[in-house]
Amino acid sequence: MDSAFLSGFALSLSLILAIGAQNAFVLRQGLRRQHVLAVVLTCAVSDAVLIAAGVTGFSWVAQAAPWVQPLFRWGGAAFLLVYGAISFRNALRGGEALEAAGNGDWSLRAAILTCLALTWLNPHVYLDTLVLIGSVSTKFPGRHFAFGAGAMAASFVFFFALGYGARLLAPLFAKPGAWRLLDVGVGTLMWAIAFSLILDTQG
Template sequence: MPVALASASPDPFAALAGFGFGLSLIVAIGAQNAFVLRQGLLRRHVLAVVAVCALSDAALIAAGIGGVGLAISGLPLLMTVVRIGGAVFLVIYGLLAARRALRSATLAPDAGRASVGLAATVATCLALTWLNPHVYLDTIVLLGSVANSHGDSRWLFGAGAAVASVIWFTALGYGARLLRPVFARPVAWRVLDGLIAVIMIAIAISLLVGL
């Protein structure tokens, strides 16, 4: 009598688990979220920024599930170079935010200054995403490891995490406009840019301390 080989079927709840886990990783205040929030408040290139963040997360999640995390963990020199490059970029961006906070003429979003173009905005968003080692550790290494623990359901887990990224960045970018009445006052922009400067420089210091 032939014996049927048992195969583990994908768990549909893995997608929910991935959604929750992915959301827990990206909701924390960080360089990427601060940038998306500011672009949302300014209503400048929001769709492009949201798309870059969401697609980047999806690519990193897929790489983690595909096993890239193991390769990265075996290349400490590469991570060191990324840490230093990311720290330098974050310090520069943080100092620019601090200058905006200190110069009253540039506090309001429509204070007569030229808006940053689409290419420059996308480039900044890509740099904040791909030059931040925390992104690799969170998505490729940590999320990838947890996803692979789900066996045949690992890609469902990853899909759930990717959907969480899309929903979060869309809500952050387009929901920021609800705060526009608050940011009608220049002092609110001073506070926001001051917080962004602190966040960027604090992350840069954490990157360098971790070397």
């Protein structure tokens, strides 16, 4: 399989895996089996739109202003190093567990509006998709669309797996130890990508 596609898939998946309100809401809806298809599609399609904007827009900007590419590569590497360090810190501290099941039912409209708010009103999603994924995509000249496709595929795979596999995943990720392992994996991947960006910039 195309290395650009796999790289996009891995980066996007590592970003989505972080504990957050959006994932907690998707897991909650999956546990209660309420509007699961609408919820996961809303999250995945929103991500796909933002990823497409990041990959295409950043490539255009990089061609118009060549100095932007190394600037954002260094910025992306710095962000990944910090993000990875936070993941390692969380793994050392432990005590994290995802509380997903809540009380009360949600209407279809309320569920979709909540998903849209958790996605589009979250400032981190713009950094992840428009800046970070967009900047890393420049490592694959001529194949940035494959990179973007991989990133989008990761979003769809993750949200569908989380929504429909919630009843299987919830007991596992209610345990702090599972999140420790996840944080270590995410931190390792983040740092690996950061160092690859730094080496490319120096080269």
